[in-house]
Amino acid sequence: MNAPDRYERFVVPEGVSKVSYERDTKIINAATFTVEREDHTIGNILRMQLHRDENVLFAGYKLPHPLQYKILIRIQTTSQSSPMQAYNQAINDLDKELDHLKNAFEVELARHNASQQREF
Amino acid sequence: MEGVSYQRFPKIKIREVKDDYMKFELRETDASIANALRRVMISEVPTIAIDLVEIEVNSSVLNDEFIAHRLGLVPLISERAMAMRFSRDCDACDGDGQCEYCSVEFHLRAKCINDTTLDVTSKDLYSSDHTVVPVDFSDASSTIDNTESRGIIIVKLRRGQELILRAIARKGIGKDHAKWSPAATVTFMYEPEIYINEELMETLTMEEKQEFVDSSPTKVFDINPRNGQVYVHNAENYAYDDEVLKKAEAMGKPGLVEIHAKEDSFIFTVETTGGIKASQLLINAIEILKQKLDAVRLSADTVEADEQFGELGAHMRGG
Numbered sequence: 001m002n003a004p005d006r007y008e009r010f011v012v013p014e015g016v017s018k019v020s021y022e023r024d025t026k027i028i029n030a031a032t033f034t035v036e037r038e039d040h041t042i043g044n045i046l047r048m049q050l051h052r053d054e055n056v057l058f059a060g061y062k063l064p065h066p067l068q069y070k071i072l073i074r075i076q077t078t079s080q081s082s083p084m085q086a087y088n089q090a091i092n093d094l095d096k097e098l099d100h101l102k103n104a105f106e107v108e109l110a111r112h113n114a115s116q117q118r119e120f
Numbered sequence: 121m122e123g124v125s126y127q128r129f130p131k132i133k134i135r136e137v138k139d140d141y142m143k144f145e146l147r148e149t150d151a152s153i154a155n156a157l158r159r160v161m162i163s164e165v166p167t168i169a170i171d172l173v174e175i176e177v178n179s180s181v182l183n184d185e186f187i188a189h190r191l192g193l194v195p196l197i198s199e200r201a202m203a204m205r206f207s208r209d210c211d212a213c214d215g216d217g218q219c220e221y222c223s224v225e226f227h228l229r230a231k232c233i234n235d236t237t238l239d240v241t242s243k244d245l246y247s248s249d250h251t252v253v254p255v256d257f258s259d260a261s262s263t264i265d266n267t268e269s270r271g272i273i274i275v276k277l278r279r280g281q282e283l284i285l286r287a288i289a290r291k292g293i294g295k296d297h298a299k300w301s302p303a304a305t306v307t308f309m310y311e312p313e314i315y316i317n318e319e320l321m322e323t324l325t326m327e328e329k330q331e332f333v334d335s336s337p338t339k340v341f342d343i344n345p346r347n348g349q350v351y352v353h354n355a356e357n358y359a360y361d362d363e364v365l366k367k368a369e370a371m372g373k374p375g376l377v378e379i380h381a382k383e384d385s386f387i388f389t390v391e392t393t394g395g396i397k398a399s400q401l402l403i404n405a406i407e408i409l410k411q412k413l414d415a416v417r418l419s420a421d422t423v424e425a426d427e428q429f430g431e432l433g434a435h436m437r438g439g
Binding site for chain 2: 006007009010011017018019020021033035038040041042044045046047048049052053084087088089090091092093094095096097098099100101102104105106108109112113116
């Protein structure tokens with residue numbers, strides 16, 4: 001009867017921005033990114049990618065509540081970098097990794113199919 | 121930006137591909153990527169499924185909503201799904217989701233006229249689009265199946281019973297409802313690395329060796345009948361159950377074998393419902409994950425707002 005629509009889980013409501021950024025007031029070079037309608041899929045890959053960045057002192061994410069469809073990503077960096085720069089870098093690197101993976105898979109699939117055909 | 125990059129270059133190796141099954145190795149990346157791919161394959165790669173059913177006549181034993189639910193679960197060929205629109209953001213139709221860009225119409229008309237029960241199956245569904253039809257499982261099992269295959273049974277009709285309906289199939293994702301999930305199962309395991317301490321192993325008698333080999337519930341180790349040496353029969357059979365380690369401990373030989381999970385090496389098994397090919401499912405999953413990443417990029421106005429704030433902040437800090 002009063003159940004929320006199922007699409008509320010993955011459609012960003014009107015007037016809400018997908019990503020919002022909030023600087024930490026007490027610690028320099030620290031910030032929290034609030035990402036709407038995302039979960040562990042994005043949260044965990046971003047966190048792990050941020051850990052590869054040596055200028056990142058802290059990177060973590062949390063899903064505050066299973067019925068609040070958003071995640072919080074917290075980043076603290078050295079003065080060499082900034083949370084925003086680290087965040088963008090992580091997304092770019094993951095994007096390139098996935099591009100590489102897609103190409104690698106397509107090449108491998110073609111190779112596999114060709115070797116399969118030779119057997120017949 | 122700067123020249124630094126922390127990008128990885130994962131390697132992939134296919135072991136086996138069939139239309140609805142695939143096994144491959146993913147290496148040189150971490151568990152977060154493997155798990156993201158698994159999660160996206162299960163719940164975010166789109167397919168097409170029946171979403172709206174208008175029942176005209178139903179005198180079968182199953183009630184209307186029961187039949188509508190069963191129709192929703194019938195897998196449809198979803199090669200088109202990636203290019204299709206979600207009916208909620210389709211502007212060709214005003215949100216009713218009934219235009220050719222975002223929906224496919226099906227008709228079903230069946231009546232039993234004789235004394236034998238009539239099976240109403242997915243083959244009785246007539247599609248308005250020949251590229252979107254119920255998945256046909258018949259040729260896969262043709263060697264066993266001697267009678268003509270009749271598809272997925274929706275309901276059985278007795279003499280005089282009738283079923284007439286119109287159904288609308290739409291694009292959707294598994295997160296919304298499991299009927300839209302293209303995956304039957306997607307799993308990955310860490311590749312195990314097994315070291316046998318040969319020196320310690322040789323202190324065992326033949327019976328003890330056999331006991332050790334048999335202690336594993338799955339066939340991981342075996343004994344070479346020629347030289348009586350224990351060898352790794354198939355490392356991937358190891359289910360991380362620790363049984364052989366406990367056995368070694370119980371025999372007073374801790375460290376007899378060492379088993380590690382390789383943290384950057386995964387063995388994936390993908391099975392689909394037949395709606396899309398297993399190989400296509402992985403390609404689509406990578407594409408969807410890329411789109412998701414693009415969507416979480418910072419928008420220009422938040423960057424601008426921060427720069428202004430940044431100057432303000434610098435002033436406040438006395439810089």
